[in-house]
Amino acid sequence: MKKAVVLLSGGLDSSTCAAIAKNEKFEIYALSFSYGQRHSVEIECAKKIAKFLKIKEHKIIVLDTDIFKNSSLTENIEVPKNRKGSGIPNTYVPARNTLFLSYALAFAESINSFDIFIGVTAVDYSGYPDCRQDYIEQYQKMANLATKTAREGNKIIIHTPLINMSKGEIIATGHKLGIKYELTHSCYSPSPSGLSCGECDSCIHRKKGFSEAKIPDPTKYVV
């Protein structure tokens, strides 16, 4: 079996992405990150999904919480509710996907894997620059110059199976693959009792996705 490194946050996108990688017969090595995110409950979800998908190895990497500043996900800044308009919201975390992909790249090369999966999507998303196709393409080019693996003639591929899917299509795809979405978490700003807020970008996209896919949403929302 070919090995793949999969970035697994515990959200619905990355969980679907992991299920797709599994369905493509990769042996999965998943990475999750603890970086002081306010929705750190997602890490417990990542563990559940990893177990559910019976993946080969799941590493949880604890980052220095000083690295990511100026974000409402890591600092005491209010997460926007029912956000309107464009622009990059304050939930953006500085260079997060670049750091996560770079961990994946180092780990992939360490275990002789050439395949990295990341569940970014540029359809129903918050406009984060590091979720777009041109960013991923540039990252892949860089990775193929950076590494011994690539200099030896192998090609490193950054797989983004969700990038052009709507949230409804993502959920429909994961549903077909048997993902239990009740194991996943999306809300940026869960209540102390663990309910999803229902008003952050991530909850709004999640609700829209289940509605579009015509699949019952197992999530408990405050509103």
Add this chain to the structure above:
Amino acid sequence: MKKAVVLLSGGLDSSTCAAIAKNEKFEIYALSFSYGQRHSVEIECAKKIAKFLKIKEHKIIVLDTDIFKNSSLTENIEVPKNRKGSGIPNTYVPARNTLFLSYALAFAESINSFDIFIGVTAVDYSGYPDCRQDYIEQYQKMANLATKTAREGNKIIIHTPLINMSKGEIIATGHKLGIKYELTHSCYSPSPSGLSCGECDSCIHRKKGFSEAKIPDPTKYVV
């Protein structure tokens, strides 16, 4: 003062690079990494150089030692002595500069800095793919797609002031800037008593550099 994030290993290249950034009037935020490297003494040297250069902030980031495998710098594999020929040696660490630059990128964006310094050189070096100009250019392109900073019209610059310098030129430059090279460490495989081996790539380049620069080498070598 403009802020710069400088990757500072504690070796002679990164120390010279930090001195150059300081000379260019940047306020310096240095990052060093502890990743289970066999020459972890370099971290103590990084601390000394940071103090010597009176930099603004020095962060030492402890990485999960499982990330970098298959390298003689992190595993029980012999470091080559008096290596001949080309090819990437076993001292290569998987995607190390990519991971370090990605930390620098996240940290830079967190502190509103657009300038990152890395002391890579592609002249007297070990052939590591992530020390070459085309890799750095591609990384910079990627960084300028990845980040909110760049989307807001700022340009992230990866400064590589040493990239075309021989080791002799690097040492002559640092010497002019007042760097005390006795505070730096290069050897990949120091003896238990802390002597430099004198036979690894890094020692050989260091010896050659001092000889070319006609500056006394303060290093104590085994041979």
